[in-house]
Amino acid sequence: MSxxxxxxxxxxxxxxxxxxxxxDIDAIGALFAHAEIxxxxxxxxFNAHGDPKAFADIYREWVRIDPETGTPRTRHVISNIMIxxxxxxxxxxxSYVMVFQSTPTFPLRPIVGGTxxxxxxxxxxxxxxxxxxxxxxxxxxxxxHLFKPMETSSEHR
Numbered sequence: 001m002s003x004x005x006x007x008x009x010x011x012x013x014x015x016x017x018x019x020x021x022x023x024d025i026d027a028i029g030a031l032f033a034h035a036e037i038x039x040x041x042x043x044x045x046f047n048a049h050g051d052p053k054a055f056a057d058i059y060r061e062w063v064r065i066d067p068e069t070g071t072p073r074t075r076h077v078i079s080n081i082m083i084x085x086x087x088x089x090x091x092x093x094x095s096y097v098m099v100f101q102s103t104p105t106f107p108l109r110p111i112v113g114g115t116x117x118x119x120x121x122x123x124x125x126x127x128x129x130x131x132x133x134x135x136x137x138x139x140x141x142x143x144x145h146l147f148k149p150m151e152t153s154s155e156h157r
Contacts, residue, residue: 001085008127009083009091009120017076017097023065029056032129034121039134040150062146066103072145074111075100089122098138099145106144113138 012031019027029052037046037055041062048054066073080096095116102108114136121130142150 001088001091005085005091005122005127006083009093010081012120012127012129013081013093013095013116013118014078017078020063020076021071021074023069023071025056025059025063025065026052028059029053032132034123035129036131037134038132040136041148062148064145064147073101073103074145078116091120091127093118093120101145103144106141109140110138111140111142111145112136112150 015031016028019025019031029048032055033048033050033052035048039046046055046058063072065071077098077100078095079098081093082095083091083093085091093116095118096113097116098113099111100108101111114134117133117135118129119131120127122128136150139150
Protein backbone atom coordinates (compact mmCIF):
# COMPACT_ATOMS: atom_id res chain seq x y z
CA MET A 1 0.00 0.00 0.00
CA SER A 2 1.12 3.51 -0.67
CA UNK A 3 1.40 6.42 1.70
CA UNK A 4 -1.52 8.01 -0.20
CA UNK A 5 -3.69 4.97 0.62
CA UNK A 6 -2.79 5.23 4.30
CA UNK A 7 -3.63 8.95 4.39
CA UNK A 8 -6.89 8.43 2.49
CA UNK A 9 -8.07 5.85 5.03
CA UNK A 10 -6.93 7.97 7.96
CA UNK A 11 -8.87 10.90 6.50
CA UNK A 12 -12.01 8.75 6.19
CA UNK A 13 -11.70 7.84 9.87
CA UNK A 14 -11.49 11.53 10.77
CA UNK A 15 -14.33 12.63 8.49
CA UNK A 16 -17.00 11.05 10.68
CA UNK A 17 -16.16 13.13 13.80
CA UNK A 18 -15.84 16.26 11.67
CA UNK A 19 -19.27 15.74 10.10
CA UNK A 20 -20.86 14.64 13.40
CA UNK A 21 -19.57 17.60 15.40
CA UNK A 22 -20.70 20.04 12.69
CA UNK A 23 -24.14 18.40 12.49
CA ASP A 24 -23.71 17.51 8.81
CA ILE A 25 -25.93 14.44 8.92
CA ASP A 26 -26.32 14.14 5.16
CA ALA A 27 -22.52 13.92 4.83
CA ILE A 28 -22.50 11.17 7.49
CA GLY A 29 -25.11 9.29 5.44
CA ALA A 30 -22.94 9.55 2.34
CA LEU A 31 -19.83 8.47 4.27
CA PHE A 32 -21.50 5.25 5.47
CA ALA A 33 -23.75 4.62 2.44
CA HIS A 34 -21.92 1.38 1.58
CA ALA A 35 -21.18 0.22 5.12
CA GLU A 36 -22.73 -2.24 7.49
CA ILE A 37 -22.97 -0.61 10.92
CA UNK A 38 -22.67 -2.68 14.09
CA UNK A 39 -23.43 -0.41 17.04
CA UNK A 40 -25.26 -0.57 20.34
CA UNK A 41 -28.95 -0.33 19.49
CA UNK A 42 -28.62 -1.76 15.96
CA UNK A 43 -29.78 -5.35 16.19
CA UNK A 44 -29.50 -6.62 13.50
CA UNK A 45 -26.69 -4.45 12.09
CA PHE A 46 -27.77 -1.55 9.89
CA ASN A 47 -26.88 -1.52 6.20
CA ALA A 48 -27.81 1.44 3.98
CA HIS A 49 -27.28 -0.65 0.80
CA GLY A 50 -25.84 2.34 -1.06
CA ASP A 51 -28.59 4.74 0.06
CA PRO A 52 -27.01 7.72 1.87
CA LYS A 53 -30.41 9.03 2.96
CA ALA A 54 -31.20 5.78 4.78
CA PHE A 55 -28.37 6.10 7.28
CA ALA A 56 -28.87 9.86 7.63
CA ASP A 57 -32.52 9.25 8.54
CA ILE A 58 -31.55 6.69 11.20
CA TYR A 59 -28.92 9.08 12.58
CA ARG A 60 -31.54 11.82 12.93
CA GLU A 61 -33.71 9.41 14.95
CA TRP A 62 -30.86 8.83 17.42
CA VAL A 63 -28.86 12.06 17.83
CA ARG A 64 -30.14 15.31 19.36
CA ILE A 65 -29.28 18.39 17.33
CA ASP A 66 -29.23 21.73 19.14
CA PRO A 67 -31.63 24.08 17.32
CA GLU A 68 -29.46 27.14 17.98
CA THR A 69 -26.18 25.72 16.67
CA GLY A 70 -27.42 23.01 14.31
CA THR A 71 -24.91 20.67 15.96
CA PRO A 72 -24.98 18.04 18.71
CA ARG A 73 -22.59 20.29 20.69
CA THR A 74 -20.00 17.52 20.80
CA ARG A 75 -16.33 16.92 20.06
CA HIS A 76 -15.32 13.44 18.96
CA VAL A 77 -11.63 12.83 19.60
CA ILE A 78 -10.11 9.98 17.58
CA SER A 79 -6.79 8.47 18.62
CA ASN A 80 -4.64 5.32 18.54
CA ILE A 81 -5.34 4.68 14.86
CA MET A 82 -3.92 1.42 13.53
CA ILE A 83 -4.40 0.56 9.86
CA UNK A 84 -3.66 -2.87 8.37
CA UNK A 85 -3.81 -3.51 4.65
CA UNK A 86 -5.30 -6.81 3.53
CA UNK A 87 -4.53 -6.53 -0.16
CA UNK A 88 -4.43 -3.83 -2.81
CA UNK A 89 -8.05 -2.82 -2.28
CA UNK A 90 -8.89 -3.88 1.28
CA UNK A 91 -7.93 -2.56 4.71
CA UNK A 92 -8.89 -2.69 8.38
CA UNK A 93 -8.46 -0.07 11.05
CA UNK A 94 -8.97 0.28 14.75
CA SER A 95 -9.19 3.60 16.57
CA TYR A 96 -10.25 4.93 19.94
CA VAL A 97 -13.00 7.52 20.29
CA MET A 98 -13.89 9.78 23.19
CA VAL A 99 -16.88 12.09 22.85
CA PHE A 100 -17.17 15.27 24.88
CA GLN A 101 -20.30 17.40 25.11
CA SER A 102 -21.33 20.75 26.54
CA THR A 103 -24.72 22.45 26.35
CA PRO A 104 -26.12 25.53 28.09
CA THR A 105 -27.47 23.26 30.85
CA PHE A 106 -24.83 20.50 30.71
CA PRO A 107 -21.21 21.29 31.66
CA LEU A 108 -18.36 20.05 29.48
CA ARG A 109 -17.65 16.37 30.15
CA PRO A 110 -16.87 13.10 28.41
CA ILE A 111 -20.09 11.26 27.60
CA VAL A 112 -18.95 8.10 25.83
CA GLY A 113 -15.72 6.37 24.85
CA GLY A 114 -14.80 3.23 23.03
CA THR A 115 -13.28 1.62 19.98
CA UNK A 116 -14.15 1.81 16.30
CA UNK A 117 -13.25 -1.24 14.21
CA UNK A 118 -13.56 -0.39 10.53
CA UNK A 119 -13.18 -2.18 7.22
CA UNK A 120 -12.55 -0.40 3.94
CA UNK A 121 -12.60 -1.27 0.26
CA UNK A 122 -11.22 0.63 -2.68
CA UNK A 123 -14.06 1.12 -5.16
CA UNK A 124 -13.42 2.84 -8.50
CA UNK A 125 -10.08 4.05 -7.14
CA UNK A 126 -11.56 5.57 -3.97
CA UNK A 127 -11.47 4.17 -0.42
CA UNK A 128 -14.87 3.66 1.23
CA UNK A 129 -16.17 2.38 4.55
CA UNK A 130 -17.72 -1.07 4.15
CA UNK A 131 -18.11 -1.86 7.86
CA UNK A 132 -18.00 -0.08 11.21
CA UNK A 133 -18.18 -1.84 14.57
CA UNK A 134 -18.64 0.43 17.55
CA UNK A 135 -17.62 -1.01 20.90
CA UNK A 136 -18.56 1.56 23.52
CA UNK A 137 -17.00 0.39 26.77
CA UNK A 138 -17.32 3.71 28.63
CA UNK A 139 -20.82 5.15 28.76
CA UNK A 140 -21.64 8.27 30.74
CA UNK A 141 -24.56 10.67 30.70
CA UNK A 142 -25.97 10.57 27.15
CA UNK A 143 -29.24 12.29 28.04
CA UNK A 144 -28.34 15.46 26.12
CA HIS A 145 -26.89 13.57 23.14
CA LEU A 146 -29.18 10.68 22.23
CA PHE A 147 -32.93 10.25 22.00
CA LYS A 148 -32.59 6.53 22.75
CA PRO A 149 -30.52 4.94 25.55
CA MET A 150 -27.23 3.24 24.71
CA GLU A 151 -25.85 0.29 26.62
CA THR A 152 -22.21 -0.62 26.89
CA SER A 153 -20.93 -3.12 24.39
CA SER A 154 -18.60 -5.95 25.31
CA GLU A 155 -17.97 -7.24 21.79
CA HIS A 156 -14.26 -7.35 20.94
CA ARG A 157 -13.31 -8.42 17.42
